[in-house]
Amino acid sequence: MAGLKYLFSLAAIIFLWALLSLHFGENLIPSPASVGREGIKLLSDKESWGDILITIYRGVTGLIISFAAGMILGIPCGLNRKVMDILSPLVIAAQGCPPIIWISLLMVWVGMSSVIPVVVIIVSLFPVIFYNIAQGVASLEDRLFSMARIYRVDKVRILKEILLPGIMPYILSSLSYSLSVAWKVTATAEFLGSPAGIGSRLYWAYRYLDMPQIFFWAVVLIIIGFTIEMFVIQPVREGNRNNMGGAV
């Protein structure tokens, strides 16, 4: 039944879009039909697929690195206040620094390349993931680790049976946030500092005022985000909820 509802809202959006297009004219808001035609043209071109793949590749790479760093640094910080006190100002500084500064610096340091979007994803995602994981670990500290200490559960089992499952809700919420943010950040970084990828295609479409193409790439980004939410995040979240016996 859910599918039917989605179909209905999709139809409503397209209908509204068509109305706006009629009102403002093709030059400002291209109609769904002309965006569709543009899409077919672009998707039959291998280069467009290359750009889509490169954006996904950058997004995934940045995401994996952010998560790895977030876990590796977040877990000790959650376990130990002192480590947290040392690392936290650095993370806050990184978080406070707008992506545009990183983009400018990196353009000078490494030139236009995949490094820019990947680094920008990391600086945008890492602080959030880091704090989430550290907070998750800290929330287990008082209660469950002391229980494990009393019952002499060894370190490996604490990690495997208490820490990782215990912070799973925090990992999932960071993952859901990160996945939704990663594509937007990648596209923005590519727009400003990369010769390839969806963002760069958007940049050139904008330079040529190719409205159907801008709209088409926007639709692609939305579809990527939507697909991930529907087929990755929601099933995982659902699985975790069942695992908690309906408690969460």
Next chain:
Amino acid sequence: MIRAEGVKKFYGKQQVLENINLNVGKGEWICFYGTSGCGKTTLISTLAGVCSPDSGSVALGSERVGFVFQDDRLLDWKTAEENILLALRSYYDNKTAMERAVHWLDAVGLYECRFKKPGEMSGGMKRRLNIARCLSIEPDILFLDEPFAFLDSGNIEKIRGRVSEAVLERGATVFMVTHSLEELNGIDYRLVNLDECTLPLVLDL
């Protein structure tokens, strides 16, 4: 068996324990009695090693310790059986651990619920699981923080019987916190009335 010397403990800026000295032998049942907020939980948590003292020392030896936590401290993502097994696997091989888990789940009337997770259990059931986990490892020292709160009256009798049987069988030492002495009917205990003390606590036992 258990010795504490000059134990101090602060919670933030507030000092809860001022000077705790005790030397308690095997087989004693010590009951800390008092209204809430008098430092009971801090006292037995520090004695058990759940939290470390800010100064002074506590020596438990190599004794096996069981703790019935006031807030249960169960893993929400594990079944009742797995929760008990977590503790049991530290002391027994897999087969014995499994047998003991089943035995103790049955002893506290949770055998039917062994595959349920804490989120699907009532407060009383969680407390019984918490008690079963503590007893299943054959502890030499038991720390019981309001163990019989949340239990319905029908169960209290039975569970208290299980606890005192297990304690007597092993000649174990018990530190118990309670605000209702009726719970201890029929048990030979030594009462420490914390209501007669002022905060921060000074104790010599």
